[in-house]
């Protein structure tokens with residue numbers, strides 16, 4: 470999950486990484502009250518789960534109360550790449566002399582943590598192109614647990630830092646690295662890391678992503694669960710399925726990732742959008758399927774559900790019973806079509822048919838999609 474900037478900065482505070490003082494606000498009244506606490510003006514920053522706010526106009530500086538009101542009027546409610554701005558961070562303005570980039574990422578391809586630094590930070594480096602240039606330095610960490618402060622100092626020196634700035638950047642980078650390991654992060658970016666006019670380094674931005682599979686051992690990161698999407702994804706984690714929330718209205722339950730993606734493609738080819746990706750994996754029980762059905766239908770956007778299963782190790786009789794009991798637990802009557810093959814298929818089909826649930830008995834997902842769309846009144 471991505472953290473909001475202000476949540477990331479709270480982690481920075483705890484870790485001893487210097488960052489501007491700020492207050493989160495939700496309306497003009499709160500913003501004006503916050504403004505009174507800053508004598509030399511504020512930066513007003515949209516809090517959304519996406520980067521590139523600077524370029525989209527989601528960050529403005531306000532030195533007077535009039536400028537503040539104008540900024541709030543523009544940013545609050547603004548749409549940034551599909552995210553509506555409902556919260557703002559009002560924080561102390563930084564007199565910026567230079568902007569650096571400092572980041573850590575779990576590089577899935579290499580299976581390593583990579584340190585990243587650039588002496589040319591700021592809004593332009595956010596674009597991928599800026600990351601390929603000669604001014605961008607990367608260090609793939611071979612042995613994460615043996616990293617010491619001097620390794621980091623050497624890396625930043627190669628990136629062009631020296632003197633006092635090298636010393637304080639090293640201290641910040643080392644704290645960032647320890648935070649990264651301790652909190653099971655997969656991304657931690659400070660862009661920009663600002664050198665102020667008076668010679669201090671401060672984290673002016675915080676872009677942090679947690680490892681969702683490690684959240685069970687990070688109870689103090691549970692504050693990230695504050696939106697419907699996150700709630701559904703958290704519930705999916707409890708159930709034990711892989712789930713990704715999507716913007717469409719057709720729910721999908723599939724027994725494998727490939728089957729799920731294939732189903733999504735066929736749906737999109739029919740001009741419809743999936744409401745989710747859901748993969749059960751190999752541990753199907755009737756409870757897991759019932760819980761998954763309930764999860765999908767608890768999303769108010771969902772108008773129909775396609776269950777697409779292949780039973781190799783998975784017992785299809787359990788799946789069939791799960792579909793029936795899941796639907797019983799829902800108040801809403803939503804069309805459901807099941808395509809199911811493999812282990813105990815005949816028995817499973819007759820269980821579903823005796824409950825009047827449409828069953829597709831061939832390998833054709835297209836057919837299942839068409840029956841569902843017809844039942845949804847969508848064709």
Ligand code: GDP
Pocket residue numbers: 511512514519520521522523524528530561562563564565568590591592595660661673674675
């Ligand atoms: P992003 O565009 O979503 O990554 O948002 P950032 O927090 O990185 O802000 C974008 C840019 O706004 C930064 O690179 C700075 O140039 C500028 N900015 C942000 N905060 C301040 C501030 O307190 N003072 C000044 N002068 N500029 C700021």
Ligand code: MN
Pocket residue numbers: 591660661674
């Ligand atoms: Mn930034």
